[in-house]
Amino acid sequence: MPTTLASSVACTGVGLHSGAEVKLTLVPEGEGDRGRYFVRTDLQDAVIIPAQVSQVGETVLSTELVSAAGAEQGTVRTVEHLLAALVSHGVEAVRIEVDGPELPLLDGSAQGWSQAIATAGVTTISSAPQHRPILSEPHWIYDGDAFVAALPSPTLRFSYGIEFKEAPIGKQWHSWTPVDFGANGDDFLHAIGKARTFGLARQIEQLRQAGLIRGGTLENALVCDEERWLNPPLRFENEPVRHKILDLVGDLSLIGTIPQAHYVAFKASHRLHVALAKAIAKRLQ
Numbered sequence: 001m002p003t004t005l006a007s008s009v010a011c012t013g014v015g016l017h018s019g020a021e022v023k024l025t026l027v028p029e030g031e032g033d034r035g036r037y038f039v040r041t042d043l044q045d046a047v048i049i050p051a052q053v054s055q056v057g058e059t060v061l062s063t064e065l066v067s068a069a070g071a072e073q074g075t076v077r078t079v080e081h082l083l084a085a086l087v088s089h090g091v092e093a094v095r096i097e098v099d100g101p102e103l104p105l106l107d108g109s110a111q112g113w114s115q116a117i118a119t120a121g122v123t124t125i126s127s128a129p130q131h132r133p134i135l136s137e138p139h140w141i142y143d144g145d146a147f148v149a150a151l152p153s154p155t156l157r158f159s160y161g162i163e164f165k166e167a168p169i170g171k172q173w174h175s176w177t178p179v180d181f182g183a184n185g186d187d188f189l190h191a192i193g194k195a196r197t198f199g200l201a202r203q204i205e206q207l208r209q210a211g212l213i214r215g216g217t218l219e220n221a222l223v224c225d226e227e228r229w230l231n232p233p234l235r236f237e238n239e240p241v242r243h244k245i246l247d248l249v250g251d252l253s254l255i256g257t258i259p260q261a262h263y264v265a266f267k268a269s270h271r272l273h274v275a276l277a278k279a280i281a282k283r284l285q
């Protein structure tokens with residue numbers, strides 16, 4: 001675990017599902033052996049929740065992690081955008097203090113997290129070279145026509161396809177070969193990190209009634225109906241599929257260091273992303 005943050009940085013915002021305001025502080029991790037982990041500072045005994053694939057709880061609409069002692073001890077959800085920014089900027093070890101059960105959604109993208117990491121700076125803990133495992137055999141998870149796969153590849157690459165009957169989204173495909181992944185966060189921010197989460201107007205009322213997305217507004221998610229975007233302009237013509245790559249990178253970060261492979265997904269979800277991360281983590285053990 002050779003890198004952490006050079007200084008602490010704090011940020012406040014509203015959780016997408018809870019609607020509650022939360023404060024989050026990224027704190028340098030001197031030792032590094034714990035990797036990336038959350039601390040629920042609002043709970044008694046400051047419950048520790050490792051950002052590891054073994055700790056995943058719910059995966060409906062966002063990824064939730066549970067403490068090693070179980071969900072009743074503490075959980076934290078919507079972790080994927082921050083984790084994608086940390087892994088892309090090469091932050092291998094960090095203590096993430098949060099005073100509630102859900103991370104701030106910010107503007108629905110990882111832009112604010114990238115900026116916070118850039119403000120804090122990244123520093124090397126030890127001189128041991130960072131080692132990226134190379135995937136030697138394919139892994140794949142599917143559910144109906146949705147799938148996510150990891151294929152052996154000479155470079156790290158992420159490709160994603162989505163298909164919606166809503167015309168504003170329609171069929172989208174994006175492929176991203178990061179430049180200097182895990183060291184240069186600029187490339188991540190400009191290609192993927194800025195892409196915001198998106199939703200369908202027809203689902204929003206349903207989700208609200210189910211007690212979800214209470215913090216969702218037109219300021220923190222792109223929303224479309226059958227014909228148009230309700231809150232343009234978009235940051236990219238294919239912003240939704242780029243956001244799916246952001247989610248995939250965040251979920252794969254739960255492996256630790258993301259192995260070199262070509263990750264290919266079609267109509268996948270946090271549940272499938274996490275299942276693939278589990279299969280790869282098991283293989284690497």
Ligand SMILES: [Zn+2]
Nearest residue numbers: 080197243247
């Ligand atoms: Zn997302």
